[in-house]
Amino acid sequence: MIDSIDRRILRLLDRVPRATVQYVAEHLSIARGTAHSHLSKLFEGRDLAPVSARLHPSAVGRPLRALVTAEVDQAKIEGLFEALEQIPEVVECTAISGQSDLWLEIVARDADDVYRITQRIMECRGIRRTATSLVLREMIPRRMAQLLT
Incomplete structure (x- = not known):
């Protein structure tokens, strides 16, 4: 299951698909390590479809x-x-x-x-x-x- 931080990250990625970890951290006012951890979980798991989709x-x-x-x-x-x-x-x-x-x-x-x-x-x-x-x-x-x- 995705949590509230994941939800905020996903909404941001809908607006800015090529956002970097730093961009995500700054725009969501979360620590860079937190942003990196959540993005890694989303991209390495089966939560996100391939970009080509x-x-x-x-x-x-x-x-x-x-x-x-x-x-x-x-x-x-x-x-x-x-x-x-x-x-x-x-x-x-x-x-x-x-x-x-x-x-x-x-x-x-x-x-x-x-x-x-x-x-x-x-x-x-x-x-x-x-x-x-x-x-x-x-x-x-x-x-x-x-x-x-």
């Missing part, structure tokens, strides 16, 4: 996003996630409950690229069927800062 897909030449749900044959699941990791355009894969088993976010250059990527997903051992929805517009971007108050 904040990139917009268009920055890497893939402006089109799609959400893919997949049904999986549980008897053939061995090696599935390793195979999905080999598809660079699969940027997230989550196990879900309900009618489908997996939720994947993919990024693509265009509609033809979405088709190519989903065909590649279908080739992965254990995938029975998929359904794809194109992301038309991001209405509320992923956010966590509101939970830090």
Whole structure:
């Protein structure tokens, strides 16, 4: 769990992502050692996502996003996630409950690229069927800062 100092640091990092330890200490009126200790814990633990997770897909030449749900044959699941990791355009894969088993976010250059990527997903051992929805517009971007108050 993150504490009140972590919360203050994270709110500051949202405003100034490249803040140094000294900057954090000065702007939050905490000791440099305290700032260093908390930043180390946040960055070395699993509390913060990799910096690349904040990139917009268009920055890497893939402006089109799609959400893919997949049904999986549980008897053939061995090696599935390793195979999905080999598809660079699969940027997230989550196990879900309900009618489908997996939720994947993919990024693509265009509609033809979405088709190519989903065909590649279908080739992965254990995938029975998929359904794809194109992301038309991001209405509320992923956010966590509101939970830090």
